[in-house]
Amino acid sequence: MSTLERLNSDMKQAMKDKDKKKLTVIRAVRSSLKNEEIQLGRELNEDEVLTVLNRELKQRKDSLQEFEKAGRDDLASNIKEELEILAEYMPEQLSEEEVASLVKETIAEVGASSKADMGKVMGAIMPKVKGRADGSIVNKLVQQHLSS
Structure with a gap:
């Protein structure tokens, strides 16, 4: 199953489970993927999907650092949850x-x-x-x- 198919099936499952956090993250990622497709004028291959996922992950890591610097623990914990959800779609990391x-x-x-x-x-x-x-x-x- 491709990452895109997995995102779609997980989004449906999150709707059924009423998991708002996961649903919000998946929708944001799918939106970024769709924007990339529009920009390129074609469907994305698996490498390009991973590039977009990496970008989303990096944006959230940067946000997490900023929130922690500012002492916004409420926002930092929110971003940590989003990072955990996104990490599920990334390939296994190299040591x-x-x-x-x-x-x-x-x-x-x-x-x-x-x-x-x-x-x-x-x-x-x-x-x-x-x-x-x-x-x-x-x-x-x-x-x-x-x-x-």
Whole structure:
């Protein structure tokens, strides 16, 4: 079952269960997916769906940080619930060790030797970890490996 089909069936189930929180999150994600389809002028493939889901996840993580800084625990707990719901639709995340080994492989593949090659390495590794690792973690590990 594709992620899009899963979102649709979960939305129907959330309606039946009267789960307003889940329904709101799924509707927001479906709206973002629909906007992306309109922008591209075609249906989205699974990778593009994951890209949109990642964007939604990142927006909520950023909001969570801002709410926590401002001391808005009520809004922060709300966002945490939304993050949990969104996480159900993401592929299993890679561990930091798995990302580190991918970073080493990619550095060897592109022949990178210094921080000046950071863009080449990031460009090569991000498609490999799409949706399965946070870009900031990948960036940090690439920097560590290129500086050592």
